[in-house]
Amino acid sequence: MNSTEREDDVAALFPVTPDALARLHEQLEHRAQADGLIDIAYRTVDSPVGTLLLASTTSGLVRVAFQREDFDRVLEALAEKVSPRLLRAPGRLDGTARQLDEYFSGARRTFDLPLDYSLSAGFRQVVQHYLPHIGYGSTATYKEVAESVGNPRAVRAVGTACATNPLPVVVPCHRVLRSDGTLGGYIGGLQAKTALLQLETSK
Missing domain, CATH: 1.10.10.10 (Winged helix-like DNA-binding domain superfamily/Winged helix DNA-binding domain)
Incomplete structure (x- = not known):
């Protein structure tokens, strides 16, 4: 079962509006951040080369994935190799998303981001x-x-x-x-x- 199917199942059990679900997720995100419970934050962004998955640890950006890699599999691998405490938390990746937008628009030639190379050795x-x-x-x-x-x-x-x-x-x-x-x-x-x-x- 992929993440979309899981969300559909939850929505069927608890019929609430998409806006209400978004607010609940935002509250969960803020609480988890405040309590230091997120080891890996992730989000997706649109780009000229397709949707990209971005994931960050507290050390820096740890993963950029193309849609052809299967985002669910990428997240599963991160949970196994880095930490199972991961959550969609777009705010932590706002800076990365902004720099990617600047790069794709031609306004940026180098990235100035903390990077976590721990997936390689x-x-x-x-x-x-x-x-x-x-x-x-x-x-x-x-x-x-x-x-x-x-x-x-x-x-x-x-x-x-x-x-x-x-x-x-x-x-x-x-x-x-x-x-x-x-x-x-x-x-x-x-x-x-x-x-x-x-x-x-x-x-």
Whole structure:
């Protein structure tokens, strides 16, 4: 059963208006925040590359997910890997949502957000920390990234680090291409990767 089906079941048992449900959720959110009960806050935002799920711990943004990844599965994975104490709490992610809006409108070229890299480890995390150094509107090959992080033979490992990047868009793995100039893979799909590259080169 997905989250929408669960909400429908609750609504059937307790017939209240959508506005009343929204107010109840807002009260729950504020109370949980005040009592320090939310380890992971999440929300969704619309974007030119589709709806994105944003999730944040108290340390920073921990996950950006594309709809094709299945938001329910992403939330289940966060509950298992980070903490089961998660709640839709849009307020904690207002700053992230604002910076993404600025990025997609062409008004922002770098993100200034606290990031939580705890979903990655080892070499993958090293690569993901490096990716923001590839400038807006620029690209690098997997080989160049491997060389830049001091392991020139780890081209495939760089590809894996990009493919498993938990913070796409904000941590710009879309700027990494194959040596022949072709796109390579992308967690959001090649259409999204193309759209992000075109956005950055058109401004």
